[in-house]
Amino acid sequence: MHELFEHTADLGLRAVAPDVNTLFAEMAACLMSAIVEDPASIQPLHESALQLAGTEKDYLLVDWLKELLLRFEEDHMLFATFDVQVSDTGLTATLRGEPVDPQRHALAHEVKAITYHELKVIQTPQGWLAEVIVDI
Numbered sequence: 001m002h003e004l005f006e007h008t009a010d011l012g013l014r015a016v017a018p019d020v021n022t023l024f025a026e027m028a029a030c031l032m033s034a035i036v037e038d039p040a041s042i043q044p045l046h047e048s049a050l051q052l053a054g055t056e057k058d059y060l061l062v063d064w065l066k067e068l069l070l071r072f073e074e075d076h077m078l079f080a081t082f083d084v085q086v087s088d089t090g091l092t093a094t095l096r097g098e099p100v101d102p103q104r105h106a107l108a109h110e111v112k113a114i115t116y117h118e119l120k121v122i123q124t125p126q127g128w129l130a131e132v133i134v135d136i
Contacts (some may be wrong), residue, residue, distance in 0.1 A: 001026065010117075011109060013065075013132045020057065023121070023128040024064055024091065025082040031065050032136060033081060034053060040082040044096030053090040058121040060091060061130055065114045068095075071113075076100045086096040109136045 001016050011034055032039045050067060054060035064084075072079045079097035079124035100107075113135040120131040 001070075010115070010119075010133050011111075011122050011136050013130075013134060015130050016127060018127040020086045020123075020128050023063065023085040023130050024086055024093075025131065027061060027065060028068055028082040028084070030077065031068055031111070031134070034111055034136075035107060036046055036078055037108045039078075039080070041104050042078045043098050044080040046077075046096065046099040048077075048095050050093045051090065051096060055089060057086065058119050061121050061132065062114050062116060062119065064091060064093075065132060065134075069114060072100075078105060087122050098099070109134075109135055125126050 012031040013027060015023055015030055015032065017023035017026050029039065032042065052060060052063050052067065056065055066080065075098050076099050077102055079095045081096040083094040085092050111134050115133045115135055117133045118131060122129050
């Protein structure tokens, strides 16, 4: 489960999940829902791989979201599915999505940056929780 929440002039992304792999996938889906009005309109037509190094889950989450935002900004790619494996040394992921199609993808927010402000990745008795503030 993921959701957007208001944060002064910025936008918050929040997700809860039973495990850390699902948490990172949910946060990626949450970012897509901030970028495009109807994330269900994104089709998983093209597959790409991603690897990131990192030992701290909170910083790894920021790097993960920054990479997805970079692929949107530079390659104009939106992603529908995220198969993520987080380890003690980083993450590997398979992304499936498609280039932005202005006929089908109405953009929601202009996400300018992923911030470290109020960054949170914690394990709770119910599972995992993550929060990230994005600059819009």
